[in-house]
Amino acid sequence: MNGGEHTVDHPLPEDMFGATTVPQALERAAAAPAGITVVDRHLAETPLPYALLASSARRAATALARAGVGPGDRVALVSSTSPGFLLALFGAWRAGAVPVILPLPHRVSTLAETVDGIRQRLDHVDARCAVVADAFADLVADGLGADRPVLTCGQLAAEREATTDPAPADADGLAYLQFTSGTTGPPRAVTLTHRQMLTNAAVCCERFRLERDRSVHVSWLPLHHDMGLISALAAMAYRIPLVLMPPEEFLFRPDSWVDALSRHRATSTVAPNFAYGLAARGMRLRPRALDLSALQVCGDGAEPIRPTAVEQFLEAGAAHGLRPEAVTPMYGLAEATLAVTMGEVPRRIVWDHVSREGLEVGGTARPVPPDAPDARTLAVCGHPVPGVRVEIRGPDGKPLADREVGEIRVHSPALMHGYWSDPEATAEAVHDNWLHTGDLGYRTPDGLVVCGRVKDMIIVAGRNLYPEDYEHVAAKVEGVRPACAAFAVPGTERMAVAVEPAKGVTDHADLAGRVMTRLKEQLGHAPDKVLVLEKGTIPRTSSGKVQRGRCRDLCLSGEAVVLAARAR
Known part of the structure; x- marks a missing residue:
């Protein structure tokens, strides 16, 4: 595992998929009987066979060409997971363009801020055009400016003419721009080639032990997130059934993810740690008939992996046939396309x-x-x-x-x-x-x-304090919402922990005191101050990670509304 060891041979996309570019992989998938099924929180299904996706992508590529999009141009996509979004995404690749998937706003109150952020990212990558969800078009079109066309997924789907051949694509040419999460600084756009994306997808197929005649992958992850996109590309390129759920549907009814795993006999899925905690809670509180016996790999990554969530998920799932070795820890990041390390399959975490x-x-x-x-x-x-x-x-x-x-x-x-x-x-x-x-x-x-x-480390009196520890303990105090942020005060050896009150909590001073007491008891070194902030103040990235630096800046500048504070 050190730099002196010989590099292990890795699967090549041309060997595993018979393709080195995404359009080639989709054309090969079109010959398979499998496809994508998009489901909502009630498990209503919209089938999208790979053959239909390939033909629709050809028409979408024609529509993009009519809008002036050529090979190498950046095309921004602003939509949740839907059949229309998928054909727009693969249509951009078919046209030889470089898609850039951007997140939707978490709530209407952040709409203006989100549109401004979208515009900044469009300018940063010099996008030729933006393709947005039909329902979102009226809300963002004016804010994105008149210097580039704003198309809708519906407009691309309505195109009747189909291109015959995909635009030439170089396996080592730019294929995708993946914005980083921005947890410790401004988001940056990672440049990835077709070969890099499909190489990582091939590695995932091998490590997940996918089999074409029996594997099914189910995911609710947003496709603007590297873990969501690469796992979906892997399923498509390997030509296995893929079940996708819009992330907001999962967040609205977390039980729907487990229900989909059961109904579709999923063999693999991936999610951040918190999702397994929600799934366990749903199985405990809402008993129902489930079959999780087909699950071989439940990839757990993208955030700190907590034993409580994993063990509760395995315990609740055991009654429905879930294997104790199913949860597989993973570490990766966008700069490496996705996967870096992964637990052995099958082996208990x-x-x-x-x-x-x-x-x-x-x-x-x-x-x-x-x-x-x-x-x-x-x-x-x-x-x-x-x-x-x-x-x-x-x-x-x-x-x-x-x-x-x-x-x-x-x-x-x-x-x-x-x-x-x-x-x-x-x-x-x-x-x-x-x-x-x-x-x-x-x-x-x-x-x-x-x-x-490294950038989040808090150094106090020669001790390296980990903010994750303080956030985890604070979030378990009754009356605290899950989002907490621990950060150092610049130029000092002092730290603060910011929390938000749960619904119905009105005694904010008492809450601050209870959080401080719990931190003292469990971590030994208490923070200098606990801040109770107005609900919705602690900023997160589009993938849900807490932005500690930005929270610190809001608190120090006075922009954050502090409901109560408790000093050590």
């Missing part, structure tokens, strides 16, 4: 119990019993996927031994070529074809453990 004091003071992951007073339980995210190498380096750039905490660095055949129009950020992130991830972690015999972010 491995937890590493380490001393919190060892992490904070010495930067060493010292094993302790699970019930030790200062135990911190972390998921082991497995070994690098084929073709990938991982190193752990200290601040001086030297490699570290097992269980020494340092920055995770990645070498991968699917590593980005760079950030779009941002050579300085690219030079900062990539050195000699090694990605400096900014993530903190360490090695164990069972694989990689991720324990934090």
Whole structure:
């Protein structure tokens, strides 16, 4: 797992898929009987066979060409998961364009801010046009300006003429711009080629042990997120049935995801950790007939993996045939297209119990019993996927031994070529074809453990405090909404924890006091201050991750409405 080891051979897209570009992969999939099924929260189904998607993509490509889109042009897509969105996405690839998927607003109150953010991203990538969901068109068209056409998914679907041949596509040419989440800074657009995307998709197919005659993949993840997009591309390119659910449908009724897993006899799915906690809760509170016996891989990634959510999901699912080894931890990031490490399939998830004091003071992951007073339980995210190498380096750039905490660095055949129009950020992130991830972690015999972010680390009196610990403990206090943010006060060795009150909580001073008490009891070093903020203040990325730096800025500038504060 270090830089000196020989690079493991990885599956090639031309061997696994018989294609090296996305349009080629779709044309080959069109010959298969499988396809995509889009379902809503009530499991109403809209079938979209790969053959129909391929023919519809040809017509969408014609409509885009009429709008002036040519090979290499960037096409922004602003829509939730729907058949119309899918044909627009694959139509852009068919036209030789470079799609850029942007998120929808979380709520109407953020509409103006979201439209402004969309416009900034359109300008950043110099998009030729924007394709938006029909229902969203009137809300955003005026705000996106008159300098580029705004089309709807319905307009592309209405095109009757179909192009015969896909625009020439270079396997090593630009295929997609993936905006990063922006958890520790402004979002950047990762440049990815067709080969990089399909190489990572091939690796996922191999590690998920997909089989064409029996595998079914189900996902509610937004397709603007790398985990959602690459897993969907893998299913399409491997020509297996793919079931997609719009993310807002899952958030409105989380039970619908588990219901879809059961109804469609899913063999694989991927989701962030919180989703498994919601699924477990739904199975406990709303007993119903389910069959989860076909599930082989439940990929868990994109955020810290908590044992409570995993164990509750496995316990609740066991009554419905879920295997105890089904949950598979994963680590990845957009700059590596997606997958970096993954747990072995089938093998039960491995937890590493380490001393919190060892992490904070010495930067060493010292094993302790699970019930030790200062135990911190972390998921082991497995070994690098084929073709990938991982190193752990200290601040001086030297490699570290097992269980020494340092920055995770990645070498991968699917590593980005760079950030779009941002050579300085690219030079900062990539050195000699090694990605400096900014993530903190360490090695164990069972694989990689991720324990934090370099930029989010809070240093107090020589101790490295992990904001994830403070947020996790604060969120478990009764009356606190799930979103919490811990951050350092710049230029000082002080830290604050921001929380939001749950519905019906009116004694904000009492809430701040209870949070402070819980943090003192469980973490030893309490923050200097607990802030109770107005609901909806703590900012998140489009994928739901807390933006600690932005929350800090809102609090320090006075923009955040502070309902109560409690000093240590």
